[in-house]
Structures are given as structure tokens and as C-alpha cells.
Amino acid sequence: MSNHTQKRKQRFKVGTRAIASAILVLLVIAAGLVVSNILGRAQATALGPATVLVTRGRIVGSVSGSGAIAAEQTVDLSFQTSGVVKTVAAAAGDHVQAGQVLADLDTNDLQLALANAQTAFNQQQARFDQLRAGASEYDLATAQANVESAQANYDAAVRKANVNDSQLAVARAQLDKATLALQKAQSDYDIAVAEAKPSDQLKTLAATLAQVKIDYSSAMANYNIQVASINDSSVRSAAASLASAKATLAKLQNSPTVQDLQIAQAQLEQAKIALQQAQLRLRNAQLSAPFAGVIMAVNIAPGSSASSALAAIKLMDRSTLHVNLRLNENDVAKVEEGQAVDLSMDSLSGWKAQGILGYIAPAAETSNGVVTYAVRVNFADSSPKVRVGLTANVTIITAQKADVLLVPNSALLPKGAGHIVQVLDANGKARDVDVETGISDGAQTEIVSGVGEGTPIVALPGTAQRPVSPFGN
Template identity: 35%
Template sequence: MVKRRGRIAAFLLLALSLVTACGGSPAAQTGQGQPTVYRVRRDTLEVRVSGSGNLQPHTLVNLSFPQSGIVRKVYVRVGDSVKAGQVLAELDTRDLELQLQNARINLEIARARLAQVQASARSRPADLAAAQAALANAQASLDALKAGPDPRDLEIARLNVEVSKNALWQAQLSRDKTAGTPGVASVDLQLAQARVGQAELQAEIARLQYEKATSNPTEQQLKAAEASLAQARANLIRLQAQDPNLDIQLAQYQVQQAEIAVRQLELRLEQARLIAPVDGVVTAVNIAEGGSAGTGAPAITLADLNQLEVVVNLPEVDVAQVMPGQEAEVIPEAMPNTRLKGRVVAVAPVGVQTQGVVNFPVTIALEESTPSVRAGMTVQVQIIVARRENALVVPRRAVTTRGGQAFVTVLRGDQTEQIPVRVGMRGDTMVEILEGLREGDIVVLPATTAAAQGTRVPGPGFFGPGMFR
């Protein structure tokens, strides 16, 4: 048995010497089902999680009109590059422009009403004084009617009657004297007669005024005076009840309403134009000049094709290792030899359950691109969740575990020996050794039925043709 172990070790040493002669490959595998040797070395060890998805623009904007109408003009076509703020299409706005003109007129009317109310408020003290004076005057007139004539007014009226009688008597004497004068001219006689007629009229007026002064007021006069008093009182109460501040506030609200109506129509005019919110490329145009535009389906779609990203769904066990900022490799399925740099930008805080399986969407942004890579392509993504530089590594299959302790088989001279090791980070194919091995040690890997990639080295004898890993 010892002899056979030494023989195996000798062949292993022979394989190792062939490794050195062929360029120092760290590991060697013999023919199918035969042992493999591996030289322990330091290397960069990475742990990756993978997923697949489709590339999509980071920014994809579906633009639609907030109002329906007839399309007047479309300024872009699919594939056009546009800048933020550029007008893409517009509706027919002639009716809106007329509505806006009418709203602006209503605004000026409201402003004029406000100015009128403000002017009335400034004149309110004078209006109150005038109303109070009118009320006092109406009250005095009614009181005078009810109290009857003033004695002094009666005496004046009586004296006026006497004066008018005397004037009439004098006019009559003058007429008679003129008429009795021989050779009097006809015109002088007529003039004297006219003076008598005028004196008679004045006497009648004085008499009527005296009768009026001595008579009591009629019911009609009292009602008229009472109506005037009531009207003057109501006018004063109305002025006193009015709050000019409330009137001004109401007029100001009406101005604000008119301003809002104008702004709404101005906004509708602005919304009648589709304007690019970002730089991008037109990917769809769903409207035509002269056709109708609704408020449902997108009219024009923009995409920023310079910033592509992919969303992959990772299971719970993998997403726990992923966080924003981690590096990633993006590999288009149509171009498997293309490796693009990416970076994790978002990890969904809530998973999505599909058929009982919970996945978490993870967004990876491309940090580089090539013209042949386009939105919509299916890609494979490998996220680097851990990296250890200058780690002491061996293949994962070199490590066996018994009773919770990890072991590797090491070639010592012409003998193999299993030694305990402490394992660190584990990659897909390699594992880090923290304790138990040194750089340059030769470990023996268990037999495998799968051919490995590496440098093939011919080896006669027990091992047969080999391959070094």
C-alpha cells in the first residue's frame, strides 16, 4: 500500500514538473476520471449573482395632449433627436384664442368695478353726511306741515293782501285820471289799464297765499312728506349698513376669479403644444396633421437612448447581497463576447410574488455602450457582490468538509496529506483559504468527469493526457 502511494506521488511530481515546463499553469488535470493537481496562488476572487432582462432607456416619456382637439402641426418624425423645450406638435387653438380674448375683457371689467367700489368707499363719509342732512330736512318739512303755519307767516300773508289791495286801488285811480284827461293818447290809456290788470292779479295771488297759509295741510301733502321722510331714512340706513371693506373684498375676489379664468385659458393654450421635457430621440409618433388628438393614448414618445439600463429579478437569497453602487457586467445575448460595464443603481425594497416565488427587481445602469447595443436587447447581467484582492485561492472542489471542518489534500514531497484549513470567501469556482495553506503549495483535486478548460499537457503513464487549471 505504501509502495502504491509513493508511486502515485511520483506521478504527481512528474505532472507538476510538466506544469513548470509548459509555462507554470497552477493546476493540472489528467485524463477523464483521474486526479488533478493545483498550485496554490494569490488572485482576485469575485462573488457574483446573475440575472437577465431587457435593456431599456433610463428616461422614457409618453407625451399626450391634456385636451382633445384637431392636430394643426407635427414637427418631428420617428428617429429625430430633439432638445428639451423643443415644440413637437400643436393643436388648432383659434377657438381658445377667442375665449382668452373674452376672458381678458371680463378681467378689465372686474378691475373697473373694483376701482368704482374703492372710489365709493372713499366718498362714503360725504354720502353719509348728505343722507343725514336729507333726513333732517324731510323730518322738518313733515313737522312743519303738522304744526300748521307760523303766526309771523300768517301776518306777512295778510299784509301782502293789504299791500296788493292798495296797489290795485292806486292803479285804478291812475287809470281813471288818465281816462279823464282831455286828448289823452290811446296808448297811455291802454298802459294805465294794463297796470290795473297787473295789480288785480297780484292782489289775487296775495289772497290765495293768505288762504293757503291759514288752511290746514291736506292728507295728500302729509303722505307725500311722510314718504319723503321714509325714503331719506332708508337711504341713510342703507349707507350705514354698508361695509365698504366687504364690498372691496368682494370686488377683489371677482378680479381674482377673472385672472384665474385668463390664466386657465393661457395654460390651455400652452398645453395645446407638445414640448419635449428632456433631450432624447423620438421613438413613436401616433398623431397626424388634420387628425384628432385625444387625451388617452400617447401622441409622441421620447427616449434618452444614451442612458440605458436593465431591470433583473433576483431571488431572495441573491438580492440580500446586492446593494446600489456595486459593479456589474452586462452581456448582450446577441453578442456574447461583448462585456459592458454597469452599476447597480436601485434595489426594490419590496419583492414581487409570482406563482409563489418572490423576486426583487434590481436596476443596473450601463456605464458604457456601443452603437450595436440597443434598447430592447436581451442581456445577461452579472453583479459583483464581493471582491477580494490578493486572496489565497484554490478550486472549490479541492475543499472537503467533515464534521464541520474543511480539509484539502496537499502533496508533501512524495506523499499526499489531508490538512485542515479555514475557508474565507467563496466564489463560483474558487474559494479563499485563510489558514492552513501557503502560496505555492500543491493540492490534489478529486477526480471529475467533466473536462476543464486550461492548458493541455501530454503526460504518459498512469495519468495519461492531462489538463492544467
Template identity: 30%
Template sequence: MIGLASPMPGNCAGWACRSLGFSSATPAAKLSQREECIAMKRAILILIAVLALAGAGFVYTRFRAAQQSQSALASFETAPLETGSLTTTISATGKVRASQSATLYWQTSGTVEKVAVQVGDQVKAGDVLATLAQASLPQNVILAQADLASAQQALADLATQAEISKAAAMQAIVTYEQAVKDAQYQLDLFTVPSNQANMGEVEALNVMKERLDQARAAFEPVKFRPSTDALRQERKEALDVAQADYNAAVKRLQYVYDLEVAQANLDKAWQDYNKWKDGPLQADVAAAQAKVTAIESTLRQAWIEAPFAGTITQVAPQVGDQVSPNNLAFRLDDLSTLYLDLQVSEVDINLIKPGQEALITFDALRQRSYHGQVSQVAMVASESTGVVTYLVTVVLSDPDPAVRPGMTAEVDIAVAQKSGILLIPNQALRVEDGAQVVYVIKPGQGMLPVNVTLGISSDTHSELVAGDLQEGDQIVLNPSQVNLNQRPRLLFGGPPGGGEGEPGGEGTFNERTPSGGQP
């Protein structure tokens, strides 16, 4: 720059000469020098004014740009990256049902004589809910009363007959055990002739019979001879021996036969005892019981009883009503345990397991939520209009009288849970170039895109598995407002430098094009 001395009023020439280093000159020359001095002074003043205006404009431009960038950042909603717990749920809609339900109908015609319950009553299995007047019943029902007594007596007689048969069998056992002993004793006392010792009882009898026939045939020609005849005596002795041997064979066989008969009778007595020792035959009992049951079934048409314990939820008959078969009488529900049947998509079904916890909200009970647990997951799918779903049953863990069968509920089943993880709000996520991206605002760096890898997720947050983020980082919640081509820029440089230094540096946002480079 040109160094200027302080101007002195009324002495421009001297000031100019001193300033410009001019020596004394002629008056004309001095006048010329004076004019040149004034012109130079004007030029310098103009230059100073221009430089001042340029500096002010530069500072204003930078200040304005910084204000605009800060205003642009202020338009983004942010939230800090936090550590917490996350639950992944699968949602489905279903209806409440009781663990057991039954709609009861009249089985015969007649006049209602008594109605013993009303809606809301608790009943036990077998309780009579309503009856028909005896005189109004059909003839087959009335006759069944007499048949029942006969059938029940026949069933009771089976037990009596079984006791009698068992006692007879026991007496027979005693008798035939003694018969076996006696027969065995007689057989043991019998002495088998030596000529039959190697033969069985039947063989010995046949052989002895043949020998006896031969002896008789030999004796026949001489039997009329005198008793003193030697040949007659010889053959008579042979006949007597053959007869004795035959008699011995017959007696031996008789003893064996008596023993076998006695043993067979004893075995039969034991069979009879074993047959009756446990009471009447099951087949006989089943047949008699079936007859009793059939008659009782006919008689039960005269009344309606509860098939299981539960709550009366509908009452149709009134005293004096004329009813016919298949007329509605009552509805009974077991409300002690309530279930919800859900249809879950085939995409989600493998994530659901029995025992998983569920959060339940009812359309009719928005003021509170309920807890449940998956009790059953169907193995076979059902298909409707091309959509494949599986039945999932959830049991209500905290039943409430306000929850009624048929109510519609929204059920959220917890299929995954983690704690102590970094959580990214789902509204902060953006997909760029096929990758998940969030935008983070960092001091001194501006707004930066960060690629992230996610784990489990819920309706509101996702687990951060990988990504250059730390707890406390400010995440942009409305990334849809980020314009990739016109992203705000911040100037972080200082004011213009003094002396011979350069102006302060300029900081900008890191920007990404769709391909990931710098614009």
C-alpha cells in the same frame, strides 16, 4: 557467503583441495573429490546467477513502479496556491429601460398638418411635435378658443377686483379710525350722574326709565293745578329731575353705542384689507384657473407636445394623415440615464445594497462590458409560478449610444470584496465525508488530501480561511480523477544496500478512506 579462490585450469583437484581444504588422498578418492568439486562449482555458479537475476528483477520492479507513479502524478493538472483579490458577485438578467418613457396618442380627430420631429431628435419639455389642421378640428375644440379668452380675462379680473377691494378697505380703515376717536372723545367728555355711577349703561337706563315713569305718574294727578300750587311744584321738580337723569342715561348709552359701532366698522375694514392685501382669493383663482386649464386641455387636442425632455424614438404620423382619438403618434424616451431592472432571488436579496458596483454585459454588445451601480432594492417581493423574487434596479454609469432600451443584459453585482488572501481554484475543491478537501502535491510526500475552510467565493476561486496550506503549494486542479481505492504510490527508497545492510526504504502517498483512516 563462501569464499572462492581463483580456479586454475587443468588442476581442478588442486584447486578444489585448496578451496575446500582437502588433503592428499588415493586416486579413487581424488576422482570422487574432483566430481564433488565440479558439482559444487556448478551449484555456486547457479546460485550466483539466481541472485543476479533476483537483484535485477528487484531493481527493475522498483524502477518501473517509480515510473508508473510519476506517470500517474503527471496526469494531474496542478496550479500553485496564490495570494490575490477576490470579488463575490450575484448574477441576474434584466432589460434596459430609459429613466422616463412615454407613448403619445392623438386625443381628437383631424388631419395632420405638420410633423416637426423625426426619430433621434432631441426635444425639450413643451416642444410641439405635430399639429392638426384648424379646419379639420371638431367643433368643441374650435369653440374652446373663444372660451379661453373669456376665461383668461375672468382670471385677470380677479386681480383687478382684489386691488379695488383692498383700496376700499384701506379708505374705510381711515374713516372708521376717526369715528372711533370721535366716539371715544364724546364718551370721555360725558359726566355720569352720581346716581348712575355704580351702574352700567343699560342698567342705568332701565332704572332711570322706571324712575321717570314713577315721577310722571305722581305728577299726573296735580298737573292741572295752578302753577303756584306747592304740591304741583314739588312733583314737577321731581319729574324734571327724573327726566334729566333719564336723558343722561340715554346719552351715555348712545356714546357707548357709537364707539362700539365705530370699532366694529374699523374691525370689518381691517378684515377686508387683510382679505385682499395678498391679491384675489385662492379659491376664486383656483376656480378660474381650473376653467382656463380645462379649455386649454381641449385646445391641446389639436397638437401633441413633449411632456419632458428626451429623444424621439418612434414617429407614427405623416402630413396629411387622418387620425382619430387613441391613434399612436410618438414615443419619447429620456436616454440621459439608463436603468436595468433585475429580478433577484429571495436567497440573495439581503446581500444586495444600494451603491454596490455592477459589471454589465449585453447580448448584442459582446465586444465590451459596462459599469453600473445598484440604485434601488425593492422592499416587497413579487411571485410568479411559486418563485419569489425582488426587483433590483441598476443605473448604467457609462451610457453608450449603442445601448438601447429593451436590450437584454447580464449583470454581476459585487456583494463582497477582499484582497491579500489565499485563493483556491474552485475546480480543485472536492467534498469528502461532508468536508471540503483539496489535494496538494508536496516534494518527498506525494499527493496529500487537505481539509480546508472557505470564505467568500467567485465563479473561479474561493478564499482559504483555514487549512494546512501555504502560498506556492501545488494544488491538484482535477481531483475528480483521484481514485480513493487505487491512488498512485511512489517509491522513494534508494538502491539495495551493500554489505549486511537492508534494502532501501519505501515511501507512499498518504491515503484516506471515506472514514478518514488508512487503507
């Protein structure tokens, strides 16, 4: 046999022994696993399911959510009148106070208009005051002197022309009588109006005044006819002058009338409104901060045009920040306004704040079949790192209890509308016990009744009863 053949036989024997050894090792390992699993099963049966004790402690119930941080208010400020910007006293990032002037327009034309309106108002006020005070003693004396002078001139003209003025004298007497009646009727009516007499009395006085005015007009017309019938022009002229002087005196003695005062009052009010409008236009040429806050943007510069259509400055109020979020039906039933809220942010590690639940929407909104309620959480933070628009995590504290019985949520099993726990008897067999639960924090639940402190209960009820295969799970 050649050396080559002998070497081939030797290699075959070595390979066969290696394969046999590997198979033997695998059989030993499999046998060990079976034995170990059987022993483990026996040990688990001896020890029973894992248990935990009912403990006593503090629990906090909460509802969680998240939302973007928003400012209390943000407004775009615009001039309420058009013009050219004169000065800008604010820049983006500035902190301003309420009432602080931020910018103003050129006001030369507005100031001139205001001065004219003020002058017109002062004139109307003086006229009204003078009218309300009535005729002065000097004016009355002057008017009376004019009547006496006109009477003397008329008498002289009659004598010179040798005119029989008997009919004219009668007409003049009737006119004088009508004048006196008119003065009395006007005075009675004015007094009644000033004293706010009943409407039926005012109606009677108004009717009397209207009739007296008709009688006066008739007497004046008759007098003028008599004057016109006189052939002598000098007598006619003197008679007309006398009638005019008497009418002026009567008007002064009877002034002011209610109508005169009403007209003057209306004119004064118009002048006042014009003055207020001029003042308003001048104020509108100045842009002031309506509240304390931070300037976000400035869109104007000195020399640029401004109007009510242009947002000149954007202002944000950071005095109170808030987070808007939405809660589902189950969560919104647990919260109420005024509850404390803990806030944190993933983007600002270590940042925490406390807030208050300030608003819960009275009605739900439905989107894609999901019902949610809008909720607002208010909090204060002056740190510049807490920027509007960042996402904040909120935890609304719905309830807090101390020194209560607690079990892990995993130890509870549902039973109808309630819950049960499993307690081991003396033989290590689990039995169901009904328990009354309270609030939960997501990890633990309050036990109101059913088990006592220190009672061992099954940590994972139901899992201990699963059959175990000899070869493991």
C-alpha cells in the same frame, strides 16, 4: 488428380495460413496492452496523484445574470383638450429637449375665450378695489347735498300744506338716532373682524349689531307710518325722498361692510378661476416634451382630430438605461445597492459597459415554487446600437481582494459546514487538512487559513484512490 482439384487444395492452405497469422497478431497486441497497462499502473503508483501549488493573487467575487435593456421612462403624450391639429414639429427618431414644443392645436376659439375671461377679471378687480377704498369725497358730498335738498323740499311742502308734523318729526328723530347707532355698531364689528379679535368679543359685537339693525328697521317702519298718515300727497312724497336721501348717505358713510367685501372678494375669485381655466385650456392646446428624449412614434398630422383619449406622440428617455433581472435567494444575499456591475451582450461582440446596482426588491416573488428577487442595474450608453429590448449579460461585483492565497475549486472537498484539501506526506500518502475559505469566483477560492503559499495539494482529491483495472478503465 485433376488441375481443378489441385487449385482448390492450394487455396485452402493459403486461407488457413492467413487466419493463423491474424490470430497471432491479435494475441501479440493484447499482450502488449496488458504489459503497457501494468507498467502505466506501476508508473502512476510511483508518481502519486497530480498536485497543484497554493498560489497568491487577486480574486473577484461576482453574481451573474441577464435581462432585457429598458429605458429610464417611456410615455404616451396626449393633448389635454380636444381640437384640430394645427402643426406637428416632431418626427420619429428626433432627439428633443425638455420643454420643446412638439405639436399644437388651432386656438382661435380658445384665445377669444381667454380675452373675455381677462376682461371679466379686470372688471371684478376694479369693482373690488373701488369698494375696498370706500366712498369717495365726491360721493359723500353729493349724498349730503341730496339730503339737504330733500330736507328743504320737505320743509317747504310742510309749510305750504300747513301740516302739523310734530309726530313725523319725532319719528324722523328716532330714525336718525337709529341710523347713527347702526353706523357705529357696524363700524365696531368691521374693525373687530379686521383685527381678528377673540371669538367671544366678535360674538358680542355681532349680537349688538343684530339688535341695532332691528331697532333701525322699527324706526324706519314707524317713520313710514307717520308719512303715510299725512293727507297731503306732496308732503308724503317729500318725506319719502328725504328718507331715501338719508339712507343713501348713511350707506355711503358706513361702506364698505365686511359682508360687502366678502361678496366682492368671492366674485373676484370666481373671475380669477375662470381666467386661469381659460389660460390652462390654451396651454393644453400645445404639446411639449416633459423631458429630453427620442421620439418613438407620431400618431397625428395637421388637420387631424386630437383628444385626451388619443396618444399623439410617444417619447422615450434614454439618458439612463437599465437592465431588470431576477436573482435567487443565495445570490441576492451577496449583493447590495451601489455595487459595480460589468455588462456585455452576445448580440454586440466587443461591447462592454459599466453600471451600478441601483435597486433590490425588499420582498421576494414566488413562481412555481421558485423564490426570486427583482434587481435593477443602471448604466449609461448613448450608442444607437444599444437598443431597448436587447438582452444584456450582467456581472455584479460582490467583492474584490488582492494578494490572497488561492486554490482551484476542484481541490476543495466539503466537510460539514467547511472544507478540506489533501496534502501529500513524505511517503506520498494524502492526508486531509481543514482550511478556512473566503470568496470564490467560480474557478478559484480564497484560502484564509490552513495551508500556506507554495504548499502542494491534490488537484483532484479522491480520484487518485480509485482502483485501476489491469485492462484499463
